[in-house]
Amino acid sequence: MDLDDLRAELDEYAKPEKKQTLSAKEQRIVAGFEDIQRFYDEHKRIPQHGESGDIFERLYATRLDRLRALPECAELLTPLDHQGILNGTAESGASDAVSSVREEPPGYGNDESSSPSDDELLAELGEIAGGSLTELKHVRSAAQKREVDEVAKRETCEDFDDFQPIFERVEREIKNGLRVTRRFKEDASIERTNLFILGGQIAYVAEVGETIKAPNGDNDARLRVIYSNGTESNILRRSLIRALYKDDTGRRVTEPDAGPLFSDQWGDEDVESGTIYVLRSQSDHPTVASHRDLIHKIGVTGGRVEARIANAENDATYLLAKVDIVATYKLAGINRTKLENLLHRLFAPAQLDLTIPDRFGKQVKPREWFLVPLNVIDDAVERVRSERIEGVVYDPATAELIDTH
Structure with missing residues (x-):
């Protein structure tokens, strides 16, 4: 066997080339194209320019023009383009979509000087949304979601008849001025038989469980809280404190106060x-x-x-x-x-x-x-x-x- 034959045989056992990792820029290109693919799967057409489309569709249409115009993008994305979006052979409505792209209104062609940039479209979208898209103004943190879930996990109170007289009496006493409601403070304590107003409902602490340690080391306890709408929850004390503090209408209902029964001066109800x-x-x-x-x-x-x-x-x-x-x-x-x-x-x-x-x-x-x-x-x-x-x-x-x- 000569050297050429030996090399050919050894090539069969050569280690496969490692899969090429994508740069940050290439990852962004792929992610942008996947947005376009999802749009196509949902609407069965390629995103189009024009005022008739929403801002997202116009953004995807501009992005697709860029991807088609740059050879390095086509080389990167062609293996991923199973719908035929890049070359205009996309099925199910592809002919209409391609025609729409070819007959673009003035100012929306492939000429970069006339096409709105992604940044321009994002800026326009930001105005519609009321701020920058990079600012997650309305996205709740995991901790906030847990708090909301904790408060929301209520079930029917099977023995509510035993508690209903409490709520009826409390409502009368608030109306008559025997009890008052005060803004809840974050460091306020919560004990058995305490009454609060949370989310527009009167909440009665019927039971307080054994003291446990919270993840941050503070003491906590599982409560049984009965609500005036006939539901109950086993919320943690610290979760209830947070919910009351963050609720603009969260209030503590004070204990009954007979006040001055006897007086030398009388008001309207005296x-x-x-x-x-x-x-x-x-x-x-x-x-x-x-x-x-x-x-x-x-x-x-x-x-x-x-x-x-x-x-x-x-x-x-x-x-x-x-x-x-x-x-x-x-x-x-x-x-x-x-x-x-x-x-x-x-x-x-x-x-x-x-x-x-x-x-x-x-x-x-x-x-x-x-x-x-x-x-x-x-x-x-x-x-x-x-x-x-x-x-x-x-x-x-x-x-x-x-x-x-």
Whole structure:
């Protein structure tokens, strides 16, 4: 075997040439051409010039002119051009597209002096978009997406009936001024039974899980949060803090504040003298009939109690039945709205759980009836008169008022 034969045989075992890597410029050229290919796959035609096309199509059409005009681009892209875009043999609408390219309007030919540059088209596109295309103004970070997902992961609260009275009471207390809402601060704490407003919904922290360590080393905990729209989530405490802080309408709902019950000066909702009244229903509802001596309606009025109850049998608030006045207490210099809210909150653990149809068949749940003995109500009023009501709670198990101080 001579040297030529040996070389020929060895060539068969020669190592294949390494695949040529693309420069940054070549990568940009390929990426730009792939945009054009995607446009063709979607619209079944080559991008065209003219005002009838959107800015992206005009951009792709100008780019395609450049790629066709530069031999080095054609050499680089021809192996990738399986649709025949560069040489005008593209299928499915190719003839119309090629004709459109050949019959371009004045100013859009292959003459670089007349064609708008990519930069010019990008600048025009930037004006339409309201800024530079390189500025990701509306692209959320991964952390922001996680926060939004965390807040959005809510499911139906199966035991919402247990929490609905809380939301109804809170709404009344906010309306009556017993509670207020305050702007949430980033470093604010979140504890069990706290109430917030997030995304237009009242949020109640029903449970706080065990303390865990966040990735940054801070303490965190998994919460069970119930929302006033009947949903719940198991959001992390720190995620809820961030969501409340970033929500322009995010608020903390304060604890009830009875405020000054007695005063020498009265506002629009204050009266010089008010009457606490206690009523007993004549309803024949089985629950009421079997506990008639224990079930009482407690209220405060600035007028005559008799006038207030004149139409009781037609009002679901009075259980659609006549009522008996079993006790009245006159008080001077009292804010009756705050006093009534205070008494209702005091006896809330013994609130009557009863739903009845009103005159139109709609189910209603009267809120001002309580399973409380009359002597306990007497005790509560006496504590109000002597201003010793602060820190007092009612224990339904023992039917007694308990001083927590």
